[in-house]
Amino acid sequence: MASLNYNRPAGDGNLYIVKSDNRVELFDANKVVVSLIKSGVDYRLACDIVDDLQYRVHDGITTKALRTILLNIIDQKSPDAALRYKQSHEMYVRTSRGTLEPFDYKMIENSLVKETGITQESAMHVAKEVEAKLRKLKVNYLSAPLIREIVTVQLLEEGLEEARSKYTRLGMPVHDVTHLIEQGSKENANLHHNPETIHKFAGDQILREYLLVQVLPKHIADAHMRGDIHIHDADYFAVRPNCLQHDLSWFFENGLRVDGTGKHTSVAAPPKHAMVAALHAAKILASSQTNMAGGQSLDNFNIFMAPFFTGMSREEVKQVAQAFVYEMNMQYVARGGQVVFSNVDIELTIPKYLADKPAIGPKGKVMGTYKDYQDELYTFTDALLDVFIDGDALGKPHLFPNVIVKTRDSAFKDPQQKELLFKVHQLFSKYGTPYILNMLPDWQHDAVNSMGCRTRLSGDWADKQGYENPGMSTMRTGNIHYNTVNLPRIALEANGNDGKIFEILDSRLDLIREALEIKHDLVKKRLYENQILPFLTQKGRHGEDYYRFEDLTHTVGFVGLNELVQAHTGSMLHESQDAYDFGMDVIRYMRDWADSLSDITGWRWTLTQTPAESTAGRFARLDMKAFGARALVHGDRNTGGVYYTNSSHMPVDADISLFDRAKMEGKFHPVCNGGHITHLFLGEGTPDPAGLMSLTEKLCRNTSMGLFDYTRDLTTCRKCGTVAGGLLNSCPNCNANGKDLEYYSRITGYCQRIGSGDSAGGWNDAKIAELRDRKRYCIN
Numbered sequence: 153m154a155s156l157n158y159n160r161p162a163g164d165g166n167l168y169i170v171k172s173d174n175r176v177e178l179f180d181a182n183k184v185v186v187s188l189i190k191s192g193v194d195y196r197l198a199c200d201i202v203d204d205l206q207y208r209v210h211d212g213i214t215t216k217a218l219r220t221i222l223l224n225i226i227d228q229k230s231p232d233a234a235l236r237y238k239q240s241h242e243m244y245v246r247t248s249r250g251t252l253e254p255f256d257y258k259m260i261e262n263s264l265v266k267e268t269g270i271t272q273e274s275a276m277h278v279a280k281e282v283e284a285k286l287r288k289l290k291v292n293y294l295s296a297p298l299i300r301e302i303v304t305v306q307l308l309e310e311g312l313e314e315a316r317s318k319y320t321r322l323g324m325p326v327h328d329v330t331h332l333i334e335q336g337s338k339e340n341a342n343l344h345h346n347p348e349t350i351h352k353f354a355g356d357q358i359l360r361e362y363l364l365v366q367v368l369p370k371h372i373a374d375a376h377m378r379g380d381i382h383i384h385d386a387d388y389f390a391v392r393p394n395c396l397q398h399d400l401s402w403f404f405e406n407g408l409r410v411d412g413t414g415k416h417t418s419v420a421a422p423p424k425h426a427m428v429a430a431l432h433a434a435k436i437l438a439s440s441q442t443n444m445a446g447g448q449s450l451d452n453f454n455i456f457m458a459p460f461f462t463g464m465s466r467e468e469v470k471q472v473a474q475a476f477v478y479e480m481n482m483q484y485v486a487r488g489g490q491v492v493f494s495n496v497d498i499e500l501t502i503p504k505y506l507a508d509k510p511a512i513g514p515k516g517k518v519m520g521t522y523k524d525y526q527d528e529l530y531t532f533t534d535a536l537l538d539v540f541i542d543g544d545a546l547g548k549p550h551l552f553p554n555v556i557v558k559t560r561d562s563a564f565k566d567p568q569q570k571e572l573l574f575k576v577h578q579l580f581s582k583y584g585t586p587y588i589l590n591m592l593p594d595w596q597h598d599a600v601n602s603m604g605c606r607t608r609l610s611g612d613w614a615d616k617q618g619y620e621n622p623g624m625s626t627m628r629t630g631n632i633h634y635n636t637v638n639l640p641r642i643a644l645e646a647n648g649n650d651g652k653i654f655e656i657l658d659s660r661l662d663l664i665r666e667a668l669e670i671k672h673d674l675v676k677k678r679l680y681e682n683q684i685l686p687f688l689t690q691k692g693r694h695g696e697d698y699y700r701f702e703d704l705t706h707t708v709g710f711v712g713l714n715e716l717v718q719a720h721t722g723s724m725l726h727e728s729q730d731a732y733d734f735g736m737d738v739i740r741y742m743r744d745w746a747d748s749l750s751d752i753t754g755w756r757w758t759l760t761q762t763p764a765e766s767t768a769g770r771f772a773r774l775d776m777k778a779f780g781a782r783a784l785v786h787g788d789r790n791t792g793g794v795y796y797t798n799s800s801h802m803p804v805d806a807d808i809s810l811f812d813r814a815k816m817e818g819k820f821h822p823v824c825n826g827g828h829i830t831h832l833f834l835g836e837g838t839p840d841p842a843g844l845m846s847l848t849e850k851l852c853r854n855t856s857m858g859l860f861d862y863t864r865d866l867t868t869c870r871k872c873g874t875v876a877g878g879l880l881n882s883c884p885n886c887n888a889n890g891k892d893l894e895y896y897s898r899i900t901g902y903c904q905r906i907g908s909g910d911s912a913g914g915w916n917d918a919k920i921a922e923l924r925d926r927k928r929y930c931i932n
């Protein structure tokens with residue numbers, strides 16, 4: 153025994169045991185007997201076991217060896233007793249690998265070093281403290297998550313806060329998972345309650361928490377949680393960029409690899425037929441969204457399709473248009489089981505900047521220039537609009553893709569274009585689904601596009617960068633991300649002090665900038681280092697990347713300008729010129745900030761009107777909590793269904809004429825270069841398309857609106873297929889009610905089902921409150 157490396161009173165004749173931490177303890181036979189009895193072994197058997205044990209232990213034996221010998225003896229005498237003893241004396245862990253293993257503090261120690269970077273010594277200390285706590289708890293079966301929770305508490309007690317956030321586990325309370333499975337979530341009206349969305353929301357939750365504990369610095373995460381700012385798409389922040397305007401002609405030239413590489417799927421050569429071209433377009437929108445957080449859009453959709461229709465009858469052309477629209481509304485397979493959030497920008501004529509460009513036709517061959525295809529453009533656009541006007545087999549509207557109609561001066565003069573524009577207004581009149589992109593104002597570039605989510609890309613950037621083709625800044629690129637400032641809160645904090653408003657705004661903009669810089673670096677890493685966005689990095693035949701990373705917009709958005717000026721000046725935007733002018737100052741200030749960042753960083757920074765489907769409600773709720781009655785929220789304070797006015801819109805219930813609303817909101821559009829929109833809510837009944845079209849001309853010529861829509865509330869009857877304006881209690885044709893009726897309206901950037909006569913749909917409480925308050929205009 154001379155070789156034993158421990159301290160004990162020498163030569164006292166007792167047996168000493170060496171514990172796992174090298175401490176030494178006297179072997180006590182009585183203690184063993186007691187512990188055997190405690191585990192359920194009867195007294196006689198216990199004494200018998202300990203008798204045997206005493207012969208087989210030697211001085212200096214380790215606890216581990218002693219336990220092995222003891223278990224062997226019990227097992228020989230009574231396997232049942234051995235099992236009971238094991239269960240009551242060892243801590244077993246249900247590991248995340250699905251195995252049952254004896255507890256070993258070393259596992260904690262090692263994982264702490266690996267995951268948090270704290271010293272081995274400090275990790276051992278934490279691990280042993282945790283073991284002591286667990287033994288005190290007398291838990292027989294431990295789970296890995298439980299141990300992790302106790303370790304994180306221990307880390308906090310030791311003041312190791314940073315290590316704690318690295319070591320913590322991300323996930324959901326059991327109760328929330330049950331609720332999610334049984335009730336669903338109302339975060340996004342486009343996501344319905346189904347098995348796929350349950351998985352999506354569960355996964356989203358983890359990535360959202362990951363963002364807050366790991367990706368964003370604490371001061372930004374806190375500002376988001378407090379509601380000073382809103383970090384959008386938290387679930388996708390760490391992995392995906394936001395949205396993308398596609399260039400269909402690029403795929404018509406290069407062929408299609410839906411996985412980006414052609415390794416996992418069939419690869420298609422450039423299409424030969426119009427039908428295949430249209431199906432490729434649908435596949436592009438569907439497969440690219442697997443790499444993206446937001447909407448997918450095809451700019452110049454009808455122009456790039458036009459060369460494929462050469463020599464086809466109108467009937468054949470309509471068949472192609474129909475196939476495309478149904479594809480986009482029936483591929484119920486996007487992120488978590490929804491249809492793809494999609495968008496097409498169409499032209500009524502060939503714009504100057506595309507007119508002399510080589511037209512890509514069947515098999516990727518150049519067939520003259522795009523200006524040669526005005527007739528095909530007309531036929532296809534006419535057919536496409538008819539498909540939308542027809543609705544689906546039940547008479548319901550096709551909700552996707554959003555159709556953005558670029559409306560130029562000639563649209564009101566040229567007979568053919570006027571015919572098309574009239575159809576656009578028939579569609580407005582029936583379903584209220586399209587959008588007018590007003591190309592008339594002087595500030596509008598010849599090359600510009602928009603999405604229903606309102607991300608806007610303009611050729612200005614190409615001019616500024618010296619690109620020969622303005623399309624290089626409007627296609628194959630998009631928005632990398634946008635974050636939103638809670639404007640009303642700034643006024644509440646500034647307490648009437650003008651200077652203070654801009655001071656606080658500056659500090660919020662700093663946060664937004666920092667978050668967008670983090671996003672920029674992350675996306676770059678995901679694209680080129682982790683290579684997990686292969687759709688975007690696929691290469692064309694000249695070796696170029698499809699995705700134009702260098703032209704992505706980095707965007708700041710805002711909510712509640714109206715409530716900011718109201719809190720600051722005492723009047724809402726539409727109530728006094730001073731209030732309005734001050735609001736404009738705030739928005740111009742933010743635009744100047746974005747412009748100056750573009751100059752400083754060389755990246756593209758823009759200002760957008762945040763769609764705020766859930767942010768308008770979230771900010772209002774948080775401000776009501778923090779500022780009580782001072783928070784000037786709309787909606788119902790008692791139920792919590794409160795909201796702020798979106799972006800720089802006039803309040804939805806403002807008692808102003810449609811034209812005044814358009815004028816006042818329109819002045820903000822050129823300032824908000826990253827995205828803007830005005831919704832004009834129409835009242836019940838069916839507006840006359842011709843009247844609506846002349847209103848459009850008046851609005852295009854006399855206001856500064858860049859993008860607007862007429863939003864209709866609709867009731868559709870599942871029984872007889874009637875579509876009627878307004879949210880009705882019964883079908884005006886067959887009197888059906890309850891579950892036979894479906895309600896629709898535009899939520900923010902897209903039309904969506906509100907619910908049916910007997911159950912709610914996907915709209916959140918704040919948006920339902922806004923829907924109730926909307927002032928609706930009658931045109932006729």
Ligand SMILES: [Zn+2]
Nearest residue numbers: 869872883886
């Ligand atoms: Zn009916």
